Amino acid sequence: xxxxxxxxxxxxxxxxxxxxxxxxxxxxxxxxxxxxxxxxxxxxxxxxxxxxxxxxxxxxxxxxxxxxxxxxxxxxxxxxxxxxxxxxxxxxxxxxxxxxxxxxxxxxxxxxxxxxxxxxxxxxxxxxxxxxxxxxxxxxxxxxxxxxxxxxxxxxxxxxxxxxxxxxxxxxx
Numbered sequence: 001x002x003x004x005x006x007x008x009x010x011x012x013x014x015x016x017x018x019x020x021x022x023x024x025x026x027x028x029x030x031x032x033x034x035x036x037x038x039x040x041x042x043x044x045x046x047x048x049x050x051x052x053x054x055x056x057x058x059x060x061x062x063x064x065x066x067x068x069x070x071x072x073x074x075x076x077x078x079x080x081x082x083x084x085x086x087x088x089x090x091x092x093x094x095x096x097x098x099x100x101x102x103x104x105x106x107x108x109x110x111x112x113x114x115x116x117x118x119x120x121x122x123x124x125x126x127x128x129x130x131x132x133x134x135x136x137x138x139x140x141x142x143x144x145x146x147x148x149x150x151x152x153x154x155x156x157x158x159x160x161x162x163x164x165x166x167x168x169x170x171x172x173x
Contacts, residue, residue: 005060006064009065011065014065015049017149019142020142029051030052031049031051050063050065056093096158103126108143114153120134123136136155
């Protein structure tokens with residue numbers, strides 16, 4: 001089973017997003033372009049950049065350039081509108097290099113404790129992170145400049161976490 005989530009991103013952000021995931025998280029990333037046309041004709045068609053990021057077995061984040069809130073794509077896409085990214089939506093990923101990834105993100109001041117979940121986990125120090133077997137970050141940045149490109153909360157767990165490879169009983173609305 002493959003699960004893919006589309007995430008609308010600002011124009012010209014795809015290169016930075018792809019580099020962030022590939023360099024800091026070690027993800028496999030595929031860059032493509034997608035042809036977008038207006039519903040009435042192809043005269044105003046244009047290409048947008050797309051980055052497909054593999055964040056786990058059968059789980060992909062698909063970042064698509066989008067300059068507005070128009071929904072001119074297929075209605076059957078699972079889409080996360082850019083303005084709703086932090087409205088409780090987050091992704092959970094499992095990584096083999098848990099401590100080195102924590103250190104790499106901590107060096108860039110990207111580690112973040114979600115204030116809504118401090119009763120579950122905190123990751124302000126490696127000791128807190130290791131005790132809860134979880135850390136979080138929310139900013140995807142241009143790794144050359146440090147400028148935030150997009151915000152999407154990531155909950156990161158080691159492959160040895162008890163929930164790894166379990167299928168949650170979740171049905172999207």
